[in-house]
Amino acid sequence: MPLSVTDRRPGRPLRVLVVEDSVFFRSQLRRLLQQDGDIQVVGEAGDGREAIVMASSLRPDLVTMDVEMPVLDGIAAVRAVMQVAPTPILMLSALTRHGADATFAALEAGAVDFLPKQALQGDGSAANARALRERIRALVEDRAHRVPIGPVAPTAHTEAYFAERSLLVIGASTGGPALVGDLLAECAAHLPCAVLVVMHMPAGFTGYFAERVARHCALPVVEARDGDVLVPGHVWIAPGGRQTLLRRGTHLELEIEDGAPQEMYRPSIDLTLASAAKRCARRTLAVIATGMGHDGTAGSRALHAAGGLVWAQDQASSVVFGMPGAVVNAGLAHEVVSATELGRRLRHGR
């Protein structure tokens, strides 16, 4: 279901509903969010039930949602809010296994994005709070919405999108978990290429993400490990906090390295694509999907130059059109494809 696109008059502050059971955290969030003056916390809900009521009465531009709450937890609240008053929801989650679990459940339920709560604490919290505000602005201003892959009538398409490829790399960030989950659920069991998903996620989340999407995917899905040999019909999720590259041993295999701390993204889509450009460009198809920033553009350029194929997700179906937009603007996309069409092609499986 498309989200309501609120009519944000220029200069009107961005209206945020904070859902969080800790009074202390609520007040801190309010403080951090309102620091620049352009974001206004219009409501604070202490549990999921209040969140539903307040989201429907206040109609905020965005909701920040905690997971662990009394009465009704954040996931159920996301689902209900998306039904009653569809609003972009940013999950603030704990960086634990349970937190990861809950986060993905929330994303499946319709939340657009998540940020680990730990980002707001301790040293560097000022920078991270800035990043949080940035994220909120981007989510609202890109009129964030999530378009689930719609039902597709089986068509008689005969194009072979994947048959000539060894490797499909899907790069995504904000809005990515939900999209990738949907796409993998569409994948035909006979998909003739290996799939490598590179998504901006913290360590600890990716393994669980793999486990989660595996439940709905016809193909085996695992978190990538150093030395894994790429084989068709398998899906690898690049581990969070590290870099995933391709190397040639006896076979084409994955190389996982720690990466340098100054690297902005771990995993970096650019690095993975650049190594693909080097190892197997002609046999690689990269899909740059929803996400903030422009990770993937430099890698796409390398891949493009080396003969690889690049698709970008279209604006309408992207939660944030940053990354795909950058690829399109740089003239690197061979094709601009909607989420629904991507799903159709994967289901088609050739």
Place this chain on the structure above:
Amino acid sequence: MDDEILQDFLVEAQEILENLDSQLIELEGTPGDKALLNAIFRGFHTIKGGAGFLSLEPLVEVAHKAEDVFDLLRNGRCMLDAATMDVFLQVLDTLRGMFDALHAARIPDPAEPALLAALRALAAGETPAGSLVCDVPTQDIRSPAPGDGEFDDVVAGMMAEEAGASPASDLITDDEFETLLDKLQGEGRGPAILAPTPAAGGADLIDDDEFEALLDRLQGEGRGPVVAPPATVAATDPGLITDDEFDSLLDELHGPGKFAPQAVAPCAAPAETAKPAPAAPTPTKAAEGRAGDTGGETQTKDNTIRVGTDVLDRIMNMVGELVLIRNRLSNLQASVGNAEVTQAVANLDVVTSDLQMAAMKTRMQPIKKVFGRFPRVVRDLARSLKKEIDLEMIGEETDLDKNLVEALSDPLVHLVRNSVDHGIETPDLRAAAGKPRQGRLKLAAEQDGDQILLTIEDDGKGMDAGVLRGKAVEKGLLEQDAALRLSERECFELIFLPGFSTKDEISDVSGRGVGMDVVKTRITQLNGSIEIDSKIGVGTTIRIRVPLTLAIMPTLMVVLGQQIFALPLVNVKEIIDFKRSQAREVNGSKSLVVRGKALPLFYLSRWLVQGVHDYAVDDGHVVIVSVGSQMLGLIVDELIGQEEVVIKPLGAMLQGTKGLSGATITGNGRIALILDLPELIDAYARR
């Protein structure tokens, strides 16, 4: 560290800690209670989150580990036993110590390594005793390892193809790759996504069925896809579901009846959104406070602020002044006799009363603050005494003045310990007496008019008046014949005498008999009363009455000589007319027989008015007061009537004068001294 933020954190964290204390004890009785397990998990989770926000590592470490264990517990992968419980009680004590340190502006020390190790062991699935009760699945979700024979051929083919089909243009060179890499790395500044934290055990808690039901309700059966609402922020959108459906949803979520009908129309009537029905059985203060006035465009909702108690005290004091002026005005307007003035004063009267109530409310706290400690106190004590006790608490939400809550804390703890130690018997003794092995201890609080009634009731062995008499004589506290004259109730009150202890062996639990007289003194200082009711073999009930607030006191105004005095109404039992002829002289002291009972009789003027040591009247009034277990009659010259007074401290000159607790201004503008009857009688009337 920003002190303001730290204080905000501490306020919440301490509240959570208090709850955890009683929740843990409750859990011991119902170890499988899912809601309770979740609540405790969330408690530690929230403390951890807040502490993390403030980078209070020692706190984070303990709370995080505790949270981990409760994550296992709530997912049924671990069972709670007494040893585990002890670890958690220790965790709470540790957290408490850390909070205290923070209050004292110190950075808390890390927790005991032994405690952390115990938590680690629990999280790893071991009980403190070392046996394995947890079943933590190892996670290996990898599907058939690539490289299996099945795939080898395919891969080999793929690789061969790749190798064969790669012209030079297909590849970027190593150098180009390195350059790109350098470029990317150079570009990146700032922290990478986020610091990883290793995943702790955990599982999905969402109940899909429950949720489907909710969605069905929301959408209504058989409805088509929901249409996106119009692009507007105004809260007048008709919404996607009907009011009834929304109502059902809320009912579904919370059980029927908690929401008034208007709560279901968040769109149509935003101002009334989510106001709980007045008759809501569960307090939903938070919801009311925050969600009660949703709907405005510009509202910001931070509905709590921290205010120092000194500010509240000042407000209360000024409201007190206002009350006095109001009283004075009411008096004056009678003499003016102008209808408009009368009207204005009547309005002032109403507003002042409301203001007084509102100001009092700001100082109110639930008695839970004290009661919350008892589950722990009782449990620890019962364990050490090898007794089995079921603690029941009623009326925890009863509000009373903050100062009272604090002042009542120690006396109540003492009384509860006493009941557990001296009142309730060991399981064997109980069984022998034909009682259930488990003793019952009931704590209740209720508002009774402008007083709070606290009851501590046990079903223990009760008190033996004869034994108490004997003890009192034995200890030289009472003459034999005086002891024999005591009524049963008066015998019970003997335990409030200094130096009285009835247990043959003094345990380190209830102290050494110095406690009860202190308890009594404290309660009396609060203008309260305490009484004991007991039956041998059945149990003991202790009732404490205290005024709702300490700042305003109902009094009886009397005149002695030319001066007005206020007697706390709590002590006043009755007033009777006095004829000199009714007084009897016994052993040189006066007494008055009221309904067959002889009460000591005193001229209050002789104590309080200068130069009238042999003052006597033929007619007057006798105010019969009760102080502790004692009843006596006080002869006064003139009665003015009942008046609520605001207690003002005495000036430096009078401070510490025996028998005076303060002063106040009367309705006609005069100053009245407020009597502290227990002290007064102690100073002048004792033997």
